[in-house]
Amino acid sequence: MDTRVITEDDISTCQSIFNASLDAVHRQHGMEDDEPADSGWLKPILKHFLETDSSGARLATEDGEPIAFVSTLQRDRYWFLSFLFVLPDAQGRGVGRRLLDELAPKGDDIVRATVVESFQPVSTGLYASFGMTPRAIKYWLSELSRPEVLPRLSADLRKADMTQENKGDVDALDRSMLGFPRRADHEWWATAGTPSWTYRRGGDLVAYAYVDTGYIGPVLATDEETLCSVIADIVRSSDDPASMSVNVCGEAAAVFRMLVNAGSRIDDTAKYRFVYCSSSGPLSPSYIHHSDWLP
Numbered sequence: 001m002d003t004r005v006i007t008e009d010d011i012s013t014c015q016s017i018f019n020a021s022l023d024a025v026h027r028q029h030g031m032e033d034d035e036p037a038d039s040g041w042l043k044p045i046l047k048h049f050l051e052t053d054s055s056g057a058r059l060a061t062e063d064g065e066p067i068a069f070v071s072t073l074q075r076d077r078y079w080f081l082s083f084l085f086v087l088p089d090a091q092g093r094g095v096g097r098r099l100l101d102e103l104a105p106k107g108d109d110i111v112r113a114t115v116v117e118s119f120q121p122v123s124t125g126l127y128a129s130f131g132m133t134p135r136a137i138k139y140w141l142s143e144l145s146r147p148e149v150l151p152r153l154s155a156d157l158r159k160a161d162m163t164q165e166n167k168g169d170v171d172a173l174d175r176s177m178l179g180f181p182r183r184a185d186h187e188w189w190a191t192a193g194t195p196s197w198t199y200r201r202g203g204d205l206v207a208y209a210y211v212d213t214g215y216i217g218p219v220l221a222t223d224e225e226t227l228c229s230v231i232a233d234i235v236r237s238s239d240d241p242a243s244m245s246v247n248v249c250g251e252a253a254a255v256f257r258m259l260v261n262a263g264s265r266i267d268d269t270a271k272y273r274f275v276y277c278s279s280s281g282p283l284s285p286s287y288i289h290h291s292d293w294l295p
Contacts, residue, residue: 001095003102006057006069008047013059014069014083015042021085025120044192045293049073049082052184058102060086060095070099073294076180079105081114081127082293096126104130111179113278115292124277131279136249138274138289141256145263147241150232157229162196162208169205170198177220177284185294199230209234210290216246218295219288224254227286231255235262247289251282 006014049071050057056072068086072079081104086095104112112132116123124134153159162170171181189196189210199207199221207221207230216234221227235241245267248256260266274292276282289295 001060001062001067001098003058003060003099005055006046006050006059006071008050010059010066010069011043011046013066014046014071014085015040017066017069017087018042018083018085020087021091024088045082046071048184048188052188056103058099060090060099062090068095068099070096070103072103074105074110075182075185076175077109078111078113078178078180080295081112081132084123096123097129100126100130111278111280113276113280113295115274115276115295117272118275119272124275127277132277133279134275135278135282136251136276138247138249138276138292139256140245140247140267141259141264142245142267143242143263143265144235144244144259145242147236147262149262150236150258151229152236153233154226154229156201157206157226157233158200159233160198160200162190162198166198166205166208170208173205173208173220173222177222177286185290197234199226201226211238211244214243214245216244217288218290220284221286224252224286227252227288228254228258231288232258247291249276249282249289251285252288253285255288 046057053073056074058070059066060068067090069083071083072081084096084099112130114127114132116127118137167183170186171183174181194210194212196208196210198205207219207226209219209230210217211234216231219227219230221230231246235244238244246259248259283295
């Protein structure tokens with residue numbers, strides 16, 4: 001087996017490996033094949049990762065034929081495994097471990113993290129051997145039916161559109177609450193036109209929030225009470241509160257309780273949950289992740 005750095009020309013190959021691997025494991029567990037509306041959804045994601053951390057992606061080949069790929073990103077002292085997929089015929093031969101050996105950082109000063117499907121014990125065990133142990137289950141909460149019971153935005157919070165002038169304050173909030181700045185990701189979301197806002201108390205930035213086609217996240221606040229106020233404000237101010245969805249990790253207890261009490265349904269369409277794994281505990285309880293592949 002040989003490995004090399006992924007280039008933009010390899011992205012379609014990575015998409016094919018992803019599709020074949022995911023469909024195979026779904027069938028193995030009696031699930032339907034995953035059929036996303038956008039067949040090329042992976043391209044802009046991997047392109048962003050290559051542009052912001054070009055050394056974090058590798059393609060594995062055997063006799064010149066691609067059999068697996070891995071894509072990771074590092075933001076300061078935080079390293080995240082976004083994708084690791086191996087073709088079904090190549091599984092069980094240590095391919096995934098070889099790729100992780102090449103890319104996973106060593107040392108206790110760097111946090112290593114990933115998200116894994118709850119029905120994949122083999123993958124969970126592999127990640128745990130690299131220090132990334134299960135920390136929190138992620139749930140999708142949607143179809144909120146009683147928005148009127150949500151708290152009003154606190155009178156001391158001032159909401160405004162996210163602008164370039166907020167960069168420094170956003171970096172500081174990320175570093176303080178998450179442990180790492182992520183300006184490249186904020187710039188990517190801005191370029192994509194993702195609606196976003198800042199929330200200030202006095203002159204201090206205490207929260208920011210994004211909403212991508214009805215999905216709320218990422219959202220970061222200085223504390224859980226502020227996070228609840230921000231998410232309640234976004235839901236209340238939307239044209240259709242029932243259409244809003246939030247992916248909540250188990251440690252975000254206050255938000256979870258608020259949404260359930262407002263009639264949110266825990267999504268039961270999936271037969272499994274996603275689990276956040278880390279070498280350093282869960283992320284802040286006043287944080288809502290962006291996605292399973294970009295926390």
